[in-house]
Amino acid sequence: MNFVQPIRDPEIIQDIERFLKEKQVRDYIMFILGIYTALRISDILRLRVKDLRGKQYLTIKEKKTMKGRTIALHPIVKRELKKYLTDKPDNEYVIKSRVGKNRPITRERAYAILREAAEEFGLDAIGTHTLRKTFGYHLYKKTMDVALLQSIFNHADPSYTLRYIGITQDSMNDAIIKLKYF
Template identity: 50%
Template sequence: MNLVQPIKDKEQLQEIKQWLKERNERNYILFLLGIHTGFRVSDILRLRVKDVQGWNIFIKEKKTKKPKDVKMSNELKKAIRNYIKDKPKNEFLIKSRNGKNKPLSRGMAYIIMQQIADEFGLERLGTHSLRKTYGYNHYIKFKDVASLQEMLNHSHPKETLRYIGINQDNLNKQQSKIDW
């Protein structure tokens, strides 16, 4: 199984955001939603304009069927306000170019992530990297595995640390110190 990784470098994260913003606003919004909310791409693609008009985004997760209420960051809210201006409330937020009002497919979202990977020389990047990037940066900023575990709907803190790559980072650091 090929596991995807979070984007851990904050400078690179900023460069990716700028690159997307200059090229395709829809893809930029998709990226921001992933790294700012921790939603799975399947939940992001189901969002409609009406779902993001306040400060909070409320969803019922497709995978777990659990409700999730997330307050948008200032960066995300500002970008979304500009993006949804003059769009109908029932329009899919991340809309496909095919069909009248169809959401972007998961496959196309993956292709977008592969374009980012190619442009920035990243390996093991996929749509789930957005959620993992959220988790990794949340943990680095707050060091609160319990709240992150709840945000990601994980059953155990160990699962959360493994998921965001913290355990692997620690193992790699230890491995690099072996000198016998």
């Protein structure tokens, strides 16, 4: 498996949002759910309309860890979901596939959607985990609170959290660039 990176540039995040929204609103919803909730793609794809419609918080049991988690829904996510979920039945998957009666898209399809957006904007090392890492990277840059992120991601060690969101790599790159001998 390749190591993926967060999207560090806020302007590129906005560009990707516009790109996805124009192509397919469903894909835009998947993207904003990822960058504003820190959920893994496996958890995003399992969401149904009833899990999100009219909610302030999302309560889920994470597929990977089997741990319960409650997440505040960002105002942007709530606003976009209110429009997107209108007239959808409660039991419908939020990120619904066009194949089959009521099934979510596959992880592979989610990856392909993100790769297409990445190629459009010249990004490398992008995958489905990029959404979660983007959340972490920008929350850390705003708060500088590694303990908070460590808790959100359920990581055992803060150094792992910093490496996970790309801060350790950024710090190494900055140190090398700033190195002066005289």
